């Protein structure tokens with residue numbers, strides 16, 4: 001497959017950060033536009049403790065750490081509210097009462113539900129996102145015939161040794177109400193998302209990788225400069241930390257930790273005839289919810305869920321990249337955050353020829369997702385046209401328009417989103433940089 005190696009995602013001369021900003025902001029605003037246009041609600045949730053917000057405005061912090069945490073939370077809250085307001089200003093430029101609160105066509109700030117056993121809120125739900133934010137069914141659907149009741153789910157969520165427990169430990173599963181067997185739990189897995197050695201496939205037409213430049217050595221006594229991207233993006237990995245597999249989360253050391261925490265490295269699975277990663281490959285991560293949706297499609301029944309696993313992961317919202325895949329496949333997310341979806345990617349069929357039931361369901365779900373990516377980017381491009389903050393973002397915006405004019409296949413659009421999230425940042429930061437108030 002084609003992997004374009006150049007400075008920017010959209011052009012050899014653009015900033016990859018500004019390209020990613022514009023691509024993701026267009027997608028997010030476009031997603032809001034399409035939901036509101038279909039008379040559905042549009043909530044962007046912030047992961048914050050409501051109790052913190054309700055305490056007195058100037059509590060006396062007990063320690064420096066507590067003061068720093070309070071300041072960070074106040075900053076996050078203000079930024080989130082500001083960004084949702086910016087989304088509404090962009091929506092308002094479309095007329096027809098978009099972005100206007102009194103007409104019910106505005107994006108709203110939501111607060112991510114926290115795992116709460118007593119209230120039955122223990123998981124992210126695929127399929128309840130169209131219900132009113134006030135409806136408790138949005139967060140607590142438990143079927144009387146459910147084979148996994150809430151208490152059992154919570155027990156699974158609290159086990160120290162069920163699946164991957166590290167950063168972003170959300171585990172997908174399918175609940176089948178007729179009592180038939182469960183297809184198991186799906187943890188986030190790492191995979192080779194793109195490689196020049198993969199055959200040319202129209203469902204994976206083009207991916208981007210930043211060009212490398214020679215930079216001065218960090219250690220001035222070292223004989224040679226190391227090869228690294230001009231921009232400090234994403235993750236670096238390899239001996240001495242100089243080489244990188246593009247897309248990998250954080251650094252070399254973290255990969256060992258993730259493996260110890262039981263993250264499945266699909267790219268190393270010998271039973272799948274995998275070869276070791278090469279520096280020309282792009283690495284991606286498929287979240288549990290996405291794997292659950294493939295299985296629902298394959299089983300033709302059930303509801304996809306994601307549970308927060310381990311002690312550290314307690315907030316129950318989907319990343320934006322999962323949320324649009326869920327939306328496209330008819331399972332709107334119970335809650336959507338604007339944090340990180342670092343190197344998110346779907347799964348791909350084992351080969352172009354493979355026609356196993358699983359691979360057919362992968363292709364069907366991915367095609368719906370790609371079509372939805374095209375719809376939201378096209379809508380978002382119109383919405384944000386007059387709202388860009390500065391010249392750099394206007395250049396990236398123009399390159400985006402040029403790019404989609406020349407690449408009209410749905411997977412070309414979808415892969416722009418995959419490329420943008422290899423530039424690791426939270427979506428709220430991208431919106432903040434891209435849109436004027």
Ligand SMILES: [Zn+2]
Pocket residue numbers: 287318319320321322323341
């Ligand atoms: Zn996700």
